[in-house]
Amino acid sequence: MDSKSGKTISKAVISRLPGYHRFLGELAAAGIERVSSQELSRLMKITASQIRQDLNNFGGFGQQGYGYNVRRLYSEIGRILGVGRPHNLIIVGAGNLGRAIANYHGFSEQGFNFCGIFDANESLCGQEVAGLSVMSVDKLEDFVRDYDIDIAVIVVPKEAAQKVAEELYRMDIKHFWNFAHTELSLPDDAIVKSVHLLDSLMELSFEISQKEMK
Amino acid sequence: MDSKSGKTISKAVISRLPGYHRFLGELAAAGIERVSSQELSRLMKITASQIRQDLNNFGGFGQQGYGYNVRRLYSEIGRILGVGRPHNLIIVGAGNLGRAIANYHGFSEQGFNFCGIFDANESLCGQEVAGLSVMSVDKLEDFVRDYDIDIAVIVVPKEAAQKVAEELYRMDIKHFWNFAHTELSLPDDAIVKSVHLLDSLMELSFEISQKEMK
Numbered sequence: 001m002d003s004k005s006g007k008t009i010s011k012a013v014i015s016r017l018p019g020y021h022r023f024l025g026e027l028a029a030a031g032i033e034r035v036s037s038q039e040l041s042r043l044m045k046i047t048a049s050q051i052r053q054d055l056n057n058f059g060g061f062g063q064q065g066y067g068y069n070v071r072r073l074y075s076e077i078g079r080i081l082g083v084g085r086p087h088n089l090i091i092v093g094a095g096n097l098g099r100a101i102a103n104y105h106g107f108s109e110q111g112f113n114f115c116g117i118f119d120a121n122e123s124l125c126g127q128e129v130a131g132l133s134v135m136s137v138d139k140l141e142d143f144v145r146d147y148d149i150d151i152a153v154i155v156v157p158k159e160a161a162q163k164v165a166e167e168l169y170r171m172d173i174k175h176f177w178n179f180a181h182t183e184l185s186l187p188d189d190a191i192v193k194s195v196h197l198l199d200s201l202m203e204l205s206f207e208i209s210q211k212e213m214k
Numbered sequence: 215m216d217s218k219s220g221k222t223i224s225k226a227v228i229s230r231l232p233g234y235h236r237f238l239g240e241l242a243a244a245g246i247e248r249v250s251s252q253e254l255s256r257l258m259k260i261t262a263s264q265i266r267q268d269l270n271n272f273g274g275f276g277q278q279g280y281g282y283n284v285r286r287l288y289s290e291i292g293r294i295l296g297v298g299r300p301h302n303l304i305i306v307g308a309g310n311l312g313r314a315i316a317n318y319h320g321f322s323e324q325g326f327n328f329c330g331i332f333d334a335n336e337s338l339c340g341q342e343v344a345g346l347s348v349m350s351v352d353k354l355e356d357f358v359r360d361y362d363i364d365i366a367v368i369v370v371p372k373e374a375a376q377k378v379a380e381e382l383y384r385m386d387i388k389h390f391w392n393f394a395h396t397e398l399s400l401p402d403d404a405i406v407k408s409v410h411l412l413d414s415l416m417e418l419s420f421e422i423s424q425k426e427m428k
Contacts, residue, residue, distance in 0.1 A: 012226055014417060014420060015417060017416070017417075017420065018410065018412065018413030018414075018416040018417060019410075019413060021416065022395070022410070022412070022413065023397075026396075043397070044397075080420065080423075081416045081417075081419060081420045081423070082416075082419040082420055082422055082423030083416055083419060085419070085423070087419060087422070095314070095317075096310055096311075096313045096314035096317055097310075097311075097314035097318070099310045099314075100309070100310035100311035100313075100314045101411070103309075103310055104311070104411060104412075105371075105372075105395075106395060106412050107412065107415065110412065110415075110416070111419075112415060112419075150422070151418065151422075157319075158319075175418060175422055177414070177415060177418055181236070181319075181320060182240075183237075183257070183258075191418065191421045191422060191425060193414060193415075193417055193418035193421070195409070195411065195414050196232065196233075196236070197315070197318055197409065198232065198236070198318075198320050198321065198324065199232030199233060199236065200232075200391070200407060200409050201321065201324075201326060201391060201407075202231070202232040202235065202295045202296075202297055202324070203228060203229060203231075203232060203295075203407055204365065204389060204391055204405065204407035205295060205296040205297060205299070205301060205325075205326075206228060206231065206294065206295045206296055207405045207407070208296055208301075208364070208365075208389055208405060209294075209295070209296030209299070211405065
């Protein structure tokens with residue numbers, strides 16, 4: 001993980017970059033040209049000094065007293081995030097969550113193109129989801145070979161996830177967005193980003209407990 | 215955010231607690247009684263020293279040379295997370311994502327009970343989702359008053375989310391699990407935990423870009 005200056009960027013900073021991107025995109029869409037770290041701080045509920053520190057990792061972009069140029073910072077952070085560069089994705093699992101992801105707004109405009117959706121349940125095959133026809137997992141190998149797929153979204157039951165991921169890895173897919181509530185164990189050249197919904201709900205319940213203890 | 219020792223616990227530590235809880239739950243289910251920080255490190259891909267440091271925030275639980283007692287650590291972390299204490303939830307938005315959440319396995323066994331699902335689209339009302347009948351948002355106020363609802367899951371379009379959250383807050387719901395791709399702005403006594411799916415996908419694309427630059 002290297003920035004322009006060759007420094008290693010912490011996971012905490014990286015995890016905040018999409019948030020900066022989102023807020024700056026909203027400001028740009030509203031026609032706002034400049035924003036101070038104080039204003040960003042108020043919007044994002046991160047301290048202004050944290051914001052200045054985060055953005056310094058990438059060489060700054062700000063001018064003392066003038067704030068940040070919204071469009072420039074938005075596009076720079078987008079570039080750092082690899083956004084806009086097209087990615088071809090497949091979704092494995094056409095249940096509710098797989099369908100929700102296929103239908104979610106805002107992915108394609110950031111360069112994430114859903115090319116196919118697959119399920120092991122033959123009775124779902126042929127159904128239309130977000131303009132795609134659900135295909136049998138038997139067709140995965142041919143599909144992945146014919147299209148330039150670089151990310152697989154894993155939305156299968158927890159028990160099946162590891163096996164599905166290994167098969168996809170064998171088909172030369174190295175990047176996984178995993179929604180199964182388990183950790184995928186894959187060789188070191190694979191990149192796995194997991195969304196654990198229960199973890200997020202537990203963080204909320206933790207904050208509720210803490211508030212009630214006060 | 216206070217631990218037993220009265221120290222403030224960082225957000226980074228808190229965000230790792232559900233992961234500890236998940237891994238320890240899996241070890242306990244597999245009948246494993248003790249685990250070392252080295253073994254946890256290998257499973258969780260966090261350094262052993264980070265694990266020891268994290269768990270020291272809560273008074274340790276480990277014995278030098280003996281590792282951690284899996285069940286005790288699991289239940290202690292669960293207690294810290296406020297897990298097991300029942301929470302009554304409603305889901306506002308009965309689209310694909312709302313349905314996926316209602317059907318997601320593992321919430322109820324951790325004490326998260328979905329009591330109702332609502333939608334503004336009258337044509338969805340009466341449909342069954344995970345054993346619940348979709349209700350009109352017009353019935354929200356009566357429902358929230360009659361049941362002891364403490365968490366609302368917001369799964370409405372981004373444009374509607376702020377208004378829905380404000381109405382729920384007025385109905386005395388203070389805890390929000392937000393899936394709309396926007397930040398909710400609510401009074402300070404509200405707790406909002408957001409799941410931004412696009413942010414997670416951007417973190418993955420960031421890691422892909424970084425790998426390709428090497």
